[in-house]
Amino acid sequence: MKRVVITGMGIVAPNGTGVEYAWKNVVNGVSGVRKIDTFDASDLPCQIAGVPVIGTEPGQYNPDAVVDVREQRKMDKSMIYGMVAADEAVRDAGLIEYDGDKDRIGVSIGSGIGGMQTIYDTCVDLHEHGPRYVSPFFIPKGIINMTAGHVSIKYGFRGPNIAVVTACATAAHAIGEATRLIQHGDADIMIAGGTEGAVCKIGVAGFTSMRALSTRNDDPAGASRPWDKNRDGFVMSEGAGILVLEEYEHAMARGAKIYAEVAGYGLSGDAYHITAPASDGNGGARAMMAALRDADLTPADVDYINAHGTSTGLGDIAELTAVKNMFAGTKACMSSTKSSTGHLLGAAGAVEAIFCALSIRDGVVPPTINLTDPVDEADGFNLVPNVAQKRKVDVAISNSFGFGGTNASLVIKRVK
Numbered sequence: 001m002k003r004v005v006i007t008g009m010g011i012v013a014p015n016g017t018g019v020e021y022a023w024k025n026v027v028n029g030v031s032g033v034r035k036i037d038t039f040d041a042s043d044l045p046c047q048i049a050g051v052p053v054i055g056t057e058p059g060q061y062n063p064d065a066v067v068d069v070r071e072q073r074k075m076d077k078s079m080i081y082g083m084v085a086a087d088e089a090v091r092d093a094g095l096i097e098y099d100g101d102k103d104r105i106g107v108s109i110g111s112g113i114g115g116m117q118t119i120y121d122t123c124v125d126l127h128e129h130g131p132r133y134v135s136p137f138f139i140p141k142g143i144i145n146m147t148a149g150h151v152s153i154k155y156g157f158r159g160p161n162i163a164v165v166t167a168c169a170t171a172a173h174a175i176g177e178a179t180r181l182i183q184h185g186d187a188d189i190m191i192a193g194g195t196e197g198a199v200c201k202i203g204v205a206g207f208t209s210m211r212a213l214s215t216r217n218d219d220p221a222g223a224s225r226p227w228d229k230n231r232d233g234f235v236m237s238e239g240a241g242i243l244v245l246e247e248y249e250h251a252m253a254r255g256a257k258i259y260a261e262v263a264g265y266g267l268s269g270d271a272y273h274i275t276a277p278a279s280d281g282n283g284g285a286r287a288m289m290a291a292l293r294d295a296d297l298t299p300a301d302v303d304y305i306n307a308h309g310t311s312t313g314l315g316d317i318a319e320l321t322a323v324k325n326m327f328a329g330t331k332a333c334m335s336s337t338k339s340s341t342g343h344l345l346g347a348a349g350a351v352e353a354i355f356c357a358l359s360i361r362d363g364v365v366p367p368t369i370n371l372t373d374p375v376d377e378a379d380g381f382n383l384v385p386n387v388a389q390k391r392k393v394d395v396a397i398s399n400s401f402g403f404g405g406t407n408a409s410l411v412i413k414r415v416k
Helices: 019-027 077-092 116-129 138-142 146-155 167-183 201-209 248-253 282-295 313-327 345-362
Strands: 004-013 033-035 048-050 105-110 189-196 239-247 260-269 304-306 333-335 395-402 406-413
Touching (some): 004 019, 004 077, 004 345, 019 345, 077 146, 077 189, 105 146, 116 138, 146 189, 167 239, 167 260, 167 345, 167 406, 239 345, 260 282, 260 345, 282 313, 282 406, 304 345, 313 333, 345 395
Parallel strands (some): 304 333, 304 395
Antiparallel strands (some): 004 260, 395 406
């Protein structure tokens, strides 16, 4: 089987745009969650979210530097996030000057929800003003696969072009499916990941009505607190994570920088409930075991698990139960970087896969911040509370689970 490695990465996140900025802040436990100021949330129970900081300073989100302002009018904000992250990843991988066969470079970028802001705004315009006020760009702004389309058009990548939609597991599935396309010889390089721009009034109202979101409005930075007894729901965030995946020999031949290897991909279905996981976390456990089998590894080989860890009552315990059952007595530790970034929904899996690759590169495990009163189920397991830990990481697992009982796990390992 062909080996697949990571040769480029890009991030737009609430606590930093740019891989190194976001990574530094996550390692240092800097939260990107703040009061919502992009729309009037005063009548909503939840008034906090994670939204990238717009600006021209290093580490801030500057879409004008990547996408022409006129073109931005034709895109939903989720697509622009994806374009900015993809540009960083493509440049990081040295593909701007690439003179090889672009028929062999594909794109696999998905979104859990897609153009929700666009759909909401258009519905309001249609209701208040009639059909003449519906933009001709409404459909292409709302379709989830258009981020992949825009990326392929901008850079001339003519290989496989797909979009995955599996709720909060989207980006992990997009990376896994892209890996398999390379392994099966359909592409040499894939631009893969996820993007999300669902922090809008209807998005926050929808999740709030499910009682899924934290309402710790007076303490935004402390609101996302996975495995803490005082957690009260997850924090919605938005942004994008994009990886350049490449066949190992192809990367070596062109002298590409290699971060890590995508060694395993596992997926499963809970067949249990539309939003809640089974209490024993068996769906996530089966995804992790499938990923380890794919990588020809065992639980004893794993150093670090970047958890789905959203800060919800049921989800946190189900994943923790599965991980403790699988990794009891091993060297593995687990943390949730969503404690710092909030939950980027369909983009989360790519951002967190990048963090796994950087854990391997830098020999540091990012912390679970706000973990001041751990749940009883956490007893005896290292959840990296509040402060990053220096340790060698050779093998990491990134977990992503979504509504509908869809699960994905990626094994990221050091290249040897």
